Amino acid sequence: xxxxxxxxxxxxxxxxxxxxxxxxxxxxxxxxxxxxxxxxxxxxxxxxxxxxxxxxxxxxxxxxxxxxxxxxxxxxxxxxxxxxxxxxxxxxxxxxxxxxxxxxxxxxxxxxxxxxxxxxxxxx
Amino acid sequence: xxxxxxxxxxxxxxxxxxxxxxxxxxxxxxxxxxxxxxxxxxxxxxxxxxxxxxxxxxxxxxxxxxxxxxxxxxxxxxxxxxxxxxxxxxxxxxxxxxxxxxxxxxxxxxxxxxxxxxxxxxxx
Numbered sequence: 001x002x003x004x005x006x007x008x009x010x011x012x013x014x015x016x017x018x019x020x021x022x023x024x025x026x027x028x029x030x031x032x033x034x035x036x037x038x039x040x041x042x043x044x045x046x047x048x049x050x051x052x053x054x055x056x057x058x059x060x061x062x063x064x065x066x067x068x069x070x071x072x073x074x075x076x077x078x079x080x081x082x083x084x085x086x087x088x089x090x091x092x093x094x095x096x097x098x099x100x101x102x103x104x105x106x107x108x109x110x111x112x113x114x115x116x117x118x119x120x121x122x123x124x
Numbered sequence: 125x126x127x128x129x130x131x132x133x134x135x136x137x138x139x140x141x142x143x144x145x146x147x148x149x150x151x152x153x154x155x156x157x158x159x160x161x162x163x164x165x166x167x168x169x170x171x172x173x174x175x176x177x178x179x180x181x182x183x184x185x186x187x188x189x190x191x192x193x194x195x196x197x198x199x200x201x202x203x204x205x206x207x208x209x210x211x212x213x214x215x216x217x218x219x220x221x222x223x224x225x226x227x228x229x230x231x232x233x234x235x236x237x238x239x240x241x242x243x244x245x246x247x248x
Contacts, residue, residue: 108134108204110170
């Protein structure tokens with residue numbers, strides 16, 4: 001069994017056959033987006049140097065940047081302790097988000113109550 | 125409608141009523157873990173200063189640190205462009221992972237083919 005086959009066997013896909021993949025810029029550590037991979041998308045991501053997702057809405061493979069040029073080059077990857085989430089470090093060219101934002105999380109910042117570890121309880 | 129109610133209404137939960145939540149250390153930007161929230165867990169996270177998840181395996185709420193002391197204090201939060209993923213910036217006390225590792229992604233690093241943006245194709 002190849003290393004990649006072993007990873008795919010070890011990974012735990014959900015009932016729809018998908019694994020969530022957190023995409024992080026490798027040097028600045030910004031979290032860029034979350035996508036989903038099936039086994040074949042995971043195989044391509046680990047072997048092709050570019051990130052491939054499975055589109056749940058379109059039910060097809062997609063590689064970030066094929067139409068936009070905003071390519072995600074793979075710099076590293078890890079499964080989590082339960083083997084059910086992937087973290088991919090990438091070099092993201094341009095915007096990661098289809099809105100044109102660098103990060104998909106730039107679009108809708110929230111205003112939560114901030115917790116305070118100094119006093120051990122939330123500040124209000 | 126309160127701001128929190130508006131966020132919960134805007135958030136897109138999956139067929140199981142869950143939203144994936146990426147947990148990131150606010151200052152170092154390490155990705156610590158991924159958890160899941162239902163609407164009530166999201167409400168608690170946004171209003172209590174500590175991160176609350178819904179456990180899919182135990183079918184119950186859990187707050188990181190209630191048994192381990194490794195509390196996650198909320199420092200910021202954002203929904204993504206599709207409103208179907210949450211990013212929470214936290215101050216993580218101690219280990220985020222139940223294995224004792226700081227990050228759940230420290231446990232199983234992989235060895236992908238590295239993509240090379242300079243030459244525009246994967247290096248092998």
